[in-house]
Amino acid sequence: xxxxxxxxxxxxxxxxxxxxxxxxxxxxxxxxxxxxxxxxxxxxxxxxxxxxxxxxxxxxxxxxxxxxxxxxxxxxxxxxxxxxxxxxxxxxxxxxxxxxxxxxxxxxxxxxxxxxxxxxxxxxxxxxxxxxxxxxxxxxxxxxxxxxxxxxxxxxxxxxxxxxxxxxxxxxxxxxxxxxxxxxxxxxxxxxxxxxxxxxxxxxxxxxxxxxxxxxxxxxxxxxxxxxxxxxxxxxxxxxxxxxxxxxxxxxxxxxxxxxxxxxxxxxxxxxxxxxxxxxxxxxxxxxxxxxxxxxxxxxxxxxxx
Numbered sequence: 590x591x592x593x594x595x596x597x598x599x600x601x602x603x604x605x606x607x608x609x610x611x612x613x614x615x616x617x618x619x620x621x622x623x624x625x626x627x628x629x630x631x632x633x634x635x636x637x638x639x640x641x642x643x644x645x646x647x648x649x650x651x652x653x654x655x656x657x658x659x660x661x662x663x664x665x666x667x668x669x670x671x672x673x674x675x676x677x678x679x680x681x682x683x684x685x686x687x688x689x690x691x692x693x694x695x696x697x698x699x700x701x702x703x704x705x706x707x708x709x710x711x712x713x714x715x716x717x718x719x720x721x722x723x724x725x726x727x728x729x730x731x732x733x734x735x736x737x738x739x740x741x742x743x744x745x746x747x748x749x750x751x752x753x754x755x756x757x758x759x760x761x762x763x764x765x766x767x768x769x770x771x772x773x774x775x776x777x778x779x780x781x782x783x784x785x786x787x788x789x790x791x792x793x794x795x796x797x798x799x800x801x802x803x804x805x806x807x808x809x810x811x812x813x814x815x816x817x818x819x820x821x822x823x824x825x826x827x828x829x830x831x832x833x834x835x836x837x838x839x840x841x842x843x844x845x846x847x848x849x850x851x852x853x854x855x856x857x858x859x860x861x862x863x864x865x866x867x868x869x870x871x872x873x874x875x876x877x878x879x880x881x882x883x884x885x886x887x888x889x890x891x892x893x894x895x
Contacts, residue, residue: 596865601880612839621710626772671740718836844876
């Protein structure tokens with residue numbers, strides 16, 4: 590019997606593909622950073638071990654590259670990148686301001702919090718912005734994302750794999766969350782980021798970024814916005830309408846043009862994915878985004894045992 594080996598870690602048939610190819614991911618990604626910042630140790634870990642404030646766009650691009658690899662990359666590419674990430678995390682320490690002691694960055698609670706805040710942000714924003722997903726599909730997405738959690742060193746069985754499990758996880762975590770000075774500054778920064786030297790020429794257009802940053806903030810859960818209190822409240826139906834408009838506008842941008850928002854290594858990885866998928870029989874005439882349509886998938890019946 591011939592064994593089918595997928596061309597990408599998460600094939601176009603997966604729910605992960607539908608979520609991660611959607612342009613609502615831009616809001617979900619920034620929203621996830623705002624949510625992650627509510628865990629003091631996770632926030633201190635970023636604050637003390639990265640150049641986020643000096644190179645925010647580079648940090649976001651590197652994050653999108655890793656998420657993209659975990660979806661569109663080959664198994665070999667993903668494992669190589671995951672190994673590097675695990676090695677970096679293993680070497681880093683966090684000064685716990687509450688105890689004065691240094692702790693490991695790769696402790697399971699922190700890795701789990703970051704994973705859950707990230708993937709649940711992607712899912713919640715995508716659904717609210719209009720991506721049609723049933724409850725079963727939402728559960729399937731979180732189940733599939735257990736695989737991405739193992740890339741950073743977690744055990745799949747320890748990761749929430751359904752919407753109900755994820756909501757229970759956040760309910761359990763809420764008493765441990767708080768707004769540190771670093772978290773408050775991070776949220777302000779994400780709504781009004783400093784531009785690195787090589788992007789100073791964009792400064793005149795910087796006010797145009799604020800509506801996007803505010804949309805990310807307003808997409809947070811009610812309890813998270815209540816903790817931050819960074820902006821006055823607005824009617825949530827208006828936020829939903831804004832998310833839907835943002836998604837429609839971004840999904841209308843041609844794929845090749847949209848790719849230029851990513852770093853070059855990410856664009857190269859997406860090109861390799863296109864080549865592998867085309868060789869595997871997928872119809873790429875409408876790009877990676879078009880592979881949400883089952884009619885563009887190859888017929889796998891010949892590889893299915895009788």
